Amino acid sequence: xxxxxxxxxxxxxxxxxxxxxxxxxxxxxxxxxxxxxxxxxxxxxxxxxxxxxxxxxxxxxxxxxxxxxxxxxxxxxxxxxxxxxxxxxxxxxxxxxxxxxxxxxxxxxxxxxxxxxxxxxxxxxxxxxxxxxxxxxxxxxxxxxxxxxxxxxxxxxxxxxxxxxxxxxxxxxxxxxxx
Numbered sequence: 001x002x003x004x005x006x007x008x009x010x011x012x013x014x015x016x017x018x019x020x021x022x023x024x025x026x027x028x029x030x031x032x033x034x035x036x037x038x039x040x041x042x043x044x045x046x047x048x049x050x051x052x053x054x055x056x057x058x059x060x061x062x063x064x065x066x067x068x069x070x071x072x073x074x075x076x077x078x079x080x081x082x083x084x085x086x087x088x089x090x091x092x093x094x095x096x097x098x099x100x101x102x103x104x105x106x107x108x109x110x111x112x113x114x115x116x117x118x119x120x121x122x123x124x125x126x127x128x129x130x131x132x133x134x135x136x137x138x139x140x141x142x143x144x145x146x147x148x149x150x151x152x153x154x155x156x157x158x159x160x161x162x163x164x165x166x167x168x169x170x171x172x173x174x175x176x177x178x179x
Contacts, residue, residue, distance in 0.1 A: 048147045055142045063098060063105040072098065072109075088172055089123050091116075096130065096168055100137045107131075125175035133167030135160065 027034035066072055072094035080090035095113065099106040110127055117123040137160040145153060 052143050052146050055146055056139075059101055059139055059142065060105070063102045067098070067105060067108075088168065089126065091123055092126060092130065095127060096134070096164075099131070099134050100164065102139060103136045106136075122175055122179055125178055126171050129171035129174050130168055133171050134164045135167075137161065137164060 076090050076093040083090045095109045
């Protein structure tokens with residue numbers, strides 16, 4: 001067992017350098033000016049960052065306002081009867097809501113939850129699993145769709161909301177089985 005862990009540890013340490021070497025070698029073998037292509041890609045990346053910066057600032061500001069205003073606490077108390085009937089702790093409703101917009105703001109809520117309930121409590125376990133089973137839907141959609149200039153999102157939002165709901169249900173079920 002230790003041998004397998006050692007092999008996996010060493011493989012994970014060399015994957016990125018091997019990948020970078022492979023890309024450079026492939027470019028050289030195909031007579032591509034790798035450095036020029038790298039600089040061109042970096043310029044395009046910076047243009048993308050500048051293009052999406054206003055969206056990111058707006059999302060972060062909105063999340064900060066919701067958190068500071070007490071709206072998230074109000075939201076948790078508002079849906080408490082429904083969420084607890086469904087087996088989902090009402091204390092985690094603000095986290096589920098914020099996680100759809102900002103992972104960093106959700107991390108702040110996670111730390112508050114851990115301080116209040118502990119990491120080994122049922123709420124702490126649900127929180128940990130939920131953070132890895134859900135995505136920042138609106139952040140991801142705004143960044144990628146803006147960068148790719150997608151205007152018709154079709155069923156992306158519906159699918160993302162359904163997968164987030166499935167992740168939340170899975171986090172509750174898994175945490176309860178672990179307790």
